[in-house]
Every structure is written in C-alpha cells, then in structure tokens.
Amino acid sequence: MSYTSFSIAAPGRAYDGVTVGSDRWNELLGQQMAILEAAGTEQILSGYAAAIGKFINVNKYASVENSETVIAKLAAAQLIEVEASGPFIEFERWFELIG
Secondary structure (H helix, E strand, O other): OOEEEEEEEEEOHHHOOOOOOOHHHHHHHHHHHHHHHHOOOEEEEEEEEOOOOEEEEEEEEOOHHHHHHHHHHHHHOOOEEEEEEEEOOOHHHHHHHHO
16 A cells, blocks of 8 residues: 655755755765665655745655655665654545544
8 A cells, every 4th residue: 555755854964064066965866866766756745845944745655664764764874854754644535534
C-alpha cells in the first residue's frame, strides 16, 4: 500500500558554508536526489515556505518503510534536518476517519 508523507525540514549540516550552485552544492543535491530516487519516491510538492523558513515536501512512497528509509539516509548523510514528518491525509479521507 502506498504512503504519502508531509515533511517540514531544513538543509542539513552537509550544506553549511556551501554556495548555492557550486560544484559541491550540486554534488550534495545529486546525492539527496539519488536517495529519493532509490526509494522510488514520487515528489508531489516540494518548495520553500518563507514564513517559517523551512522546506515543505509532500512525497509518495510505495510503503511506510520506504519513507522511513529515505528520512534515515538523508539524516545520516546530514543532508536534511527533519522538523516534522508524517502521513499526509487528504481532506476527504480525514473526514472519513473522524466521521
């Protein structure tokens, strides 16, 4: 069963002092994207929320385990610092659940 995750995160320490667009930045971003790709991640939404100064991501995975693996690998490589991550529940489903 697929799993859709909503995450709030900041760049990890690996990006400290790295200039956006530099060779090192491109290398880190490539490493980050490779982790997502290896887990079969479908990025539904990804962007920067200026009001809170964090990145927001909505990703779809084949399973909860794939989501957990991505978060663990990104954190271990210090590519992201996760503030919050959990299931994304669409309004219709939420109303069914709280019914």
